[in-house]
Amino acid sequence: MTEKKYHFIAGLPRSGSTLLSALLKQNPRFNANISSPVAPLASAMIKLVSAGTEISLSLNENQKRNLLKSIFNAYYSEPCAAEVLFDTNRAWCSKMALLDQLFPEAKVIACVRDIPWIMDSIERLLLKNPFENTKLFSSESERSTVYSRMATLAKHDRLIGFPWAALKEAYYGAFSHKLLLVEYDLLVRSPEKVLKLIYQFTEEPWFDGHDFENVDFEAPEFDEALGLAGLHTVRKKVEPIEREPILPPDIFEKYINMAFWRNDERSRSSVIKPTSK
Template sequence: MPQKFHFISGLPRSGSTLLSALLLQNPRFHAGMTSPVGSLFTAMLQQFSAGSEFGAVLSKSQRQRLSRGLFESYYADQQDKEVIFDTNRLWCAKLPALLDLFPDAKIIACVRNVAWIMDSLERLYRANPYENTRLFNDDTERNTVASRVDTLAQRNRLVGFAWSALKEAYYGEQAKSVLVVDYDLLTQSPEQVLRLVYDFIGEPWFEHDFNNVQYDAPEFDQALGVSGLHRVRRKVGVEARRTILPPDLFRQYASLSFWEDGAGSEANVIRLRQDEKTK
């Protein structure tokens, strides 16, 4: 039986690694942190396109076979897994190609209040005070919390690109294939949220252990110079804390949660019921 492919995308520091760690508990599933497939797909697309040496001689069917073959070849070692979840923030910007290659695929987009994303990344930066990290290109970008946050918010950087790609998917013509999963809801009610994910992808429920979640990628994080970026706490739960961002920066980025407004989008969003919001 051919493997089913689904995709995890969305915003950084919004629960994609936690979600992958939970899905990985299911012996039928393969999931993990960001894979290189997105970068390989982008590089292949450049060779297909106008201006490349070979673009003119590749038919659409050849491009489709080569693209699908990339996914199948990369995951050839996971033949014992029936369902593959590939993670990359790029996928929200590539839905036309993804759903042409895999018409039944679903995209799970992890989101979080952008102010708390910035807070989380700033905490990681401060926790590594003897490392410049590869998140920033020079001292001008990394000098202060204001320059760091503004840099990350640019449309071609870690948070800004992911936010723009998510917005494209949320309002685009493939939005019905997108499920938006909020980090706060995932940590508050992991079983309820995960059951909705299973319903969305059409898979039978598996009993997960939310008190024994294991995932870490220290080598990858060390290469980025951001220790702890993909470390998941053992027990799923809410961690209440005070922000370390200045109030004006927090307010600026807290207003960017466009997915809270369902108008103009056919995307699926896991939301609190009105009676739960008052609890």
């Protein structure tokens, strides 16, 4: 049996990771989906086998590595024709050293977007679900106004703040050469061009069967459990949607300069942005 090849999708929320997964899975060689539980399962395993636990006394480094790889193998053990697995979780950018040890040939694709537009997209979803208290917020004070909502999401351990910090760590870190950043706006404007660059980065042969007019992807059960219907719904046709922001201007201005990957080249990461050739 041929061993599966792994790549990983991470980055910022509302930045195209679901769309990218939907496009990649059009290739029968690929498997891609919304966020999987593999990253938190790996974190739980590391906690169990780390110094200070009774279990750690019985394990060497090779056994720990095998236990961690077994999580991936078990999760993807169902019969599947796909040869290449793209596992999605925003935590992967904070686990680049682990991925390098487990899968030395793996690449990480991080979907990125301006933070104010991410916030604007989330706020639009919240307004479409007025009868739900989404699990994004843990108290009435957090969800009470657009100011408290956006400040909460920007915290270091919440929906936007954590993946932004993890992305920044990966961008400047020791394994940055394994990281590819994909700008959302370019993905929806030039999907074929961007997808070809992703294929090149992951060293996978190009698949001619991608259809950018008929994309199919949704995860209603996951979204309903979170109390935010529509979070992982992808429009059938890949195209940009022009719109005016609904956030107050001061919120937009507060977070507008957080796209560090645009102008700071002190990294070995690759970035697909409008200036890419």
